[in-house]
Amino acid sequence: MRLYRFLMLCIACAVLILTGGCVTTTSPDYSAYRAHIPKSVLVLPPLNQSVEVNAPYAYLSTITRPLAECGYYVFPVAVVDALMKENGLPTPAEMHSVSLKKIHEVFGADAVLYVTIEEYGQKYLVLSSTTVVKARASLVDVATGTTLWKGTAQAARSSGDSGGSLVGMLVTAAVAQIVNTTTDQAHMLAYQANAQMIFNDHNGLLLGPYNPGYATDTRGR
């Protein structure tokens, strides 16, 4: 019952986040970010605190598009991963421990995006199931080690949303669980979560040099 209430709270939060784009909130201090605005971002394979083993790489396949559309050069995620593995760094944890000096030498990246997946995949309830994606990210300046920005990507979708009758709800839950066996639903939610985290006027990323709006983005100026 406590779990149920927790999940309901999560869903409520997700709904608030989904609909709350225009609510005025205090913006973070963008001055350090503006002072060191990167041209290029290296995304390392995420650390995984969820139970879904495929989460890091499924997530990794959803981050390039929003980052690049935001205006940054994004290093090819799969090539970076392969190169690191070839150089004796088989896990995301080991990749995350590489020094910024080394990252500068090998990649020439201006900033690194470190991501930790907190939740990924399905949560089971009696009459419904909820798919959740939650990840925290921080953007670090390679030259100075300064954290330029921190954000959280999260999205949730409940299979019980469309339920009416008891039988209907049971069927909906069963179908949603089948779809989820491939983790495709969480994959789609990860796209949504990342887009919301990045393209957000209040606490999202600043527009990068490749975005046509770069010059007119006044945040942190």
Next chain:
Amino acid sequence: MVSLASPLMIRRHAILAAMVAALLSLGCTPQKPLIYRWGVYEDLVYEMYAKPGSADPGTQVARLSEDITRTQAEGRRVPPGVHAHLGYMYYLQGNTGAAYQEFATERELFPESATFVNGIQQRLRKE
């Protein structure tokens, strides 16, 4: 071919729909045209990890090359990483020359990749 393509198309449309919905729900930021034509790049990255064996280097070379041709024909821009990813697939196929060329194209389009590309080309020359 049809059985392979159609579920992919459906998923791609679903992802696109999710992204559009996500962007629309933000409300504050008016939707602008995308900077790049994305094609299958991220789908391939997903498949090579989530469904091992489903996106072998040969398949990826074919699909990315087709994608790039179409992007150019439409006068759009190829996203960051695509030429480098294609270069890596050529490398896995043993086609070092084509790999070298694709990495060079990545650097030409995105000078930010120069350090990374130069390092990789140095390794390729030793092959």
